[in-house]
Amino acid sequence: MGMTLTEKILAKHSGRDRVSPGDNVWVDVDILMTHDVCGPPAIGIFHKQFGENAKVWDKEKLVIIPDHYIFTNDKYANRNVDVLRAFAAEQDLPYFYDVGTDSYKGVCHVALPEEGFTRPGEVLFGTDSHTCTAGAFGQFATGIGNTDAAFIMGTGKLWVKVPETMRFVFEGTSLPPYLMAKDVILQIIGDIGTDGATYRTMEFAGPGIKALTMEDRMTLTNMAIEAGGKNGVVEPDEVTEAYVKARTNKPYEKVYSDPDAQYHSVRHYNLEEMVPMVAKPHSPDNKATVEEVEGGYLDRAYIGSCTGGKLSDFRAAAEIIRGNKVKLDTYIVPATTEIARALETETIFGTPLIDIFREAGCKIGNASCAACLGGPSDTFGRLNNEEVCISSTNRNYPGRMGSKQSQVYLASPYTVAASAVTGVITDPRVFIQETVI
Amino acid sequence: MSINQEPIKGKAFVLGKNIDTDQIIPAAHLVYSLEDPEERKLYGKYALSGVPIAESGLPHGNIPLTKEGETDSEFKIIVASDNFGCGSSREHAPASLEIAGIEAIISSSYARIFYRNSVDGGFLIPFESYEDLSTEIHTGDELEIDQVNHQLKNVTQDKVYKIKPLGSVADIVHAGGIFEYARQNGMVPAK
Known part of the structure; x- marks a missing residue:
């Protein structure tokens, strides 16, 4: 009997010929990533457990990307970045992307691929639930806590329970012009629920994958955690190779699922038949088509985060916003500094994206996680009162973006932009003509 | 936490389903040190402060886990519905x-991840019930968890429920966390 991509990676990294779902194995770690929220406590545990003078297992494999609470006056938050800085100096870490320097990146899950740390066939752990994003590159990637991160820092290993795999097969050869990967994953989460993939892998496959860019695939795997998934994964292809090889010279070994691999379940979606979706307050599985909630009240629009703050997300939003004034307070937060620079150089009909947003009256923030998870009270775009927000982010549980009194609709950048222009929840098909095939 | 297998006794605090980590500890509070003995108490003060107050301490709600101005709770055991700790x-x-x-x-x-963190960090024991007990048990009920016989006794209501054995994580739970487990098995040198 064959193995899935995830099973093969875990077998290889645990020195076994094969593993089966339910096996507990100790795996060798290729990359450990941490940030300003969970790095300091992980470092504290590392020193407590391994000694004040302990060194990390392999400084080439530890990546520290401050991104959560950066542009704030909160004294505790700023102290935490100081803790990272001191640790990077003490350990002589080559991959620390410090705040206030040219190397500062922003949101870790987009920065990791940009810097070449997401390579097919490898094992990546990170102290953040959206670490599963990196599975888009055909690797095993999942979120862990501070204790597990400290354990890896000292040993380079971690125990993993081999997950069962749920396969999501995409039919169709293209995404309709009004549809984004965000709509696809909101539909899936709505179908299976926020615990529909708990303890399992979500493997995205089928001919439709070819129609998806690397950033589209990252949107899918990013939100695997919102269905409870341990990891999300896409098999590598020429699109993956082109992205990875432009970013790193490090060798890697591509891994594919066997044709006779065993799956927990298989579900089919035809990309060409899907429609714009939202998740209504207060859960990512509270699905509705945009059509069903069209005209709904809003105070604010937000485009940003690891889920919806990539260059293609802003290009999509700009296509709709171009030539219009926004009727809502509209916040634009590029995930990384690389994307922020690209907003100045990428154009639509000769106008840079950043100018399209500025001329429309959007508020532009600095690259970071910003209001996706609320954060300190002075965080850019944070919902501090009873606002109703439509957002390209990933989570809308009570209080996620700030106040417990606020409400968040999750949607694609197209839908967020369409809603920003009209002032109410709006189907992007109002702006984007359907192509009749 | 109790690393021996003696009964765990205390008052119940009851919650609904999908209690995510932003409700357990809102993101604005993640900045405090977990090592500083005074600063870490703030986590006790704000634990479960993100739960909408009407759903905090069921069935009646409007009960905070820790009283205003305090960092210790009178409650010892949380009873919750599906998908506790998501996010x-x-x-x-x-x-x-x-x-x-x-x-x-x-x-x-x-x-x-919440389940794993609870076990590997040795913070508390996440027991699984066979059925949703969040509608049976009331906040403030006196509970006793019998770890050896896998039973939960509601002393207040005089009812007994079976709970699931810990399974493959039992060794880590009883060791007190992943580091203690790894030391017992020679994976990490003794301190």
Whole structure:
């Protein structure tokens, strides 16, 4: 009997010929990533457990990307970045992307691929639930806590329970012009629920994958955690190779699922038949088509985060916003500094994206996680009162973006932009003509 | 937490389903040190402060886990419905509950990372019930968890429920966390 991509990676990294779902194995770690929220406590545990003078297992494999609470006056938050800085100096870490320097990146899950740390066939752990994003590159990637991160820092290993795999097969050869990967994953989460993939892998496959860019695939795997998934994964292809090889010279070994691999379940979606979706307050599985909630009240629009703050997300939003004034307070937060620079150089009909947003009256923030998870009270775009927000982010549980009194609709950048222009929840098909095939 | 297998006794604090980590400890509070003995108490103060107050302490609600101005809770055992601890990977979530005085949780199911963090960090024991007990048990009921016989006794209502054995994580739970487990097995040198 064959193995899935995830099973093969875990077998290889645990020195076994094969593993089966339910096996507990100790795996060798290729990359450990941490940030300003969970790095300091992980470092504290590392020193407590391994000694004040302990060194990390392999400084080439530890990546520290401050991104959560950066542009704030909160004294505790700023102290935490100081803790990272001191640790990077003490350990002589080559991959620390410090705040206030040219190397500062922003949101870790987009920065990791940009810097070449997401390579097919490898094992990546990170102290953040959206670490599963990196599975888009055909690797095993999942979120862990501070204790597990400290354990890896000292040993380079971690125990993993081999997950069962749920396969999501995409039919169709293209995404309709009004549809984004965000709509696809909101539909899936709505179908299976926020615990529909708990303890399992979500493997995205089928001919439709070819129609998806690397950033589209990252949107899918990013939100695997919102269905409870341990990891999300896409098999590598020429699109993956082109992205990875432009970013790193490090060798890697591509891994594919066997044709006779065993799956927990298989579900089919035809990309060409899907429609714009939202998740209504207060859960990512509270699905509705945009059509069903069209005209709904809003105070604010937000485009940003690891889920919806990539260059293609802003290009999509700009296509709709171009030539219009926004009727809502509209916040634009590029995930990384690389994307922020690209907003100045990428154009639509000769106008840079950043100018399209500025001329429309959007508020532009600095690259970071910003209001996706609320954060300190002075965080850019944070919902501090009873606002109703439509957002390209990933989570809308009570209080996620700030106040417990606020409400968040999750949607694609197209839908967020369409809603920003009209002032109410709006189907992007109002702006984007359907192509009749 | 109790690393021996003696009964865990205390008052129940009851919650509904999908209690995510932002409700357990809101993101604005993730900045405090977990090492500083005074600063870490703030996690006890704010534990479960993100739960809408009408749904905090069921069935009646409007009960905060820790009273205004306090960092310790009178409650020892959380009883919750499905998917407890979903959302982010913040280990501050089980840590904040432990700091508030919670020793165990009984839920019909858990999100994966919260469950793992609870076990590997040795903060508290996440027990699974066979059925959703969040509608049976009331906040303030006196509970006793019998770890050896896998039973939960509601002393107040004089009812007994079976709970699931810990399974493959039992060794880590009883060791007191992943580091203690690894030391017992020679994977990490003794201190």
